[in-house]
Amino acid sequence: MKNKFILFLGLFLSASLAVMAQDNISPARKQAIDSLALEKVKDLSKYVAIIGSKETQFSEANRVMDRAEELFAPGAEMGVSSINTQEIAYYKVRRYFERLMALNYDRVNITWYDIQYISDLERQPDGRYVGVITIYQRFEGTSIETGMNYRDTTKKDITIYVEKKQTQIAGRTIEFWDVMLGDVRVTETSA
């Protein structure tokens, strides 16, 4: 069983190591990284919907916030601006989630548009790669008491950091690509 596992791992890595031996990311590798990054963004969008929902209990929302925070590189921030002002208000990721949880609506509905855009990856001075994924989110909040209904559509430009990492499996050093989310720019759109 152990031998089969090592064989499988060997086959899996032989395909990727040829690419990783160079420092450039091949189109095929880029596609795989894009998928991984999109998975993380999908996870984030799921967490955002749970945190924002009034049906989510406080303890559960806190647990989900912890999970959501783990997707981000340390120190990541949310930069938020509205239609009326391009000025950016900055929030730490945790603070942003806490504000989302504390919104004073009885019903909150967060949905996503079926479109996303993934940039090229550029290498930064420390050797890590950086890219940006753009997605669109619709927020609807209803307050029963006041009858207020708020709705907006925001564009979210999410930084992704791509880094080659190493791990030890069965005494062998295995290299793999890891994706972390970084700063997020949230812009209200006129849609």
Next chain:
Amino acid sequence: MRLTFLIFAFFIAIISSVPGQGIGGPGTIKDDGRFAASTKQLNQFFRRFNGEESVDGNIRFYPGDSLYQNPALRKGFLNILFDNQTSSVSPQLKSEFIQYVLSDVYPYFLNFQREGWYAEVDTEFFFKGKREKATLIMKIQPERLGFEWVIDQVIFPPFKNLFNKPVGESKEFLHPLSHELGFMNLRRAFQDSNLPESFTANSYSPDFLSIFLYEMKQNNLRFDTVSGVKFHFFQIGGWYFEVNQFNRPGFNTGWLISNLVRLGPGDKETILKYIYDQD
């Protein structure tokens, strides 16, 4: 008329190829084509300009792909990369630019890592407790294993009249035999004069960025926020264009060319001087 039809056909192609599955899978909102048409990132502006992605933006074309930098694809993209609602760029100039860029003999492309493009970033700082606007001119430069954005210049109004070197008869000076007196008359420059810049060389030019950084290190300047970004491009020989972000209803949105100038001799330097000095 033919051009209108082509642009319309291009939009239809964009709308019809919107993917069914998005970020959240089932239950997502179907884009009516506006977000697909929007030039969502500056990265997409580059790719569309160069014809390096599919019409819906979902497929990246690489060298060797049949549609990579395809002239017909580029033509469709270039037509929608202009602000067609508020810009004063004439259809004639736009058409000449597109023809120039798509030349059969020597087509032009944008290159992210090559110099010749700048970001102009409007920011707000608190300077000695008062809110002030500052414009940063930024550019991409190679650094160690990759690239980085760096600040090349700052335009900060409170510094504008900080140095005002007089000319002509009103300019004070240190006489040419000052050295024989061991420059004892420097007292005149540093104590008696309010304009010590009078005593600097003809080549003297204040370095506002250094002063800006110094004030920041002295805790006199505190960053507050970014209030706007635009880009200046000089990468297409003989042309200058400005790219702005348009956040408005409709299909002509995102990062678009808002200003286009055909450059004559010396024009590039004049525009660069304007961008860097804002005079």
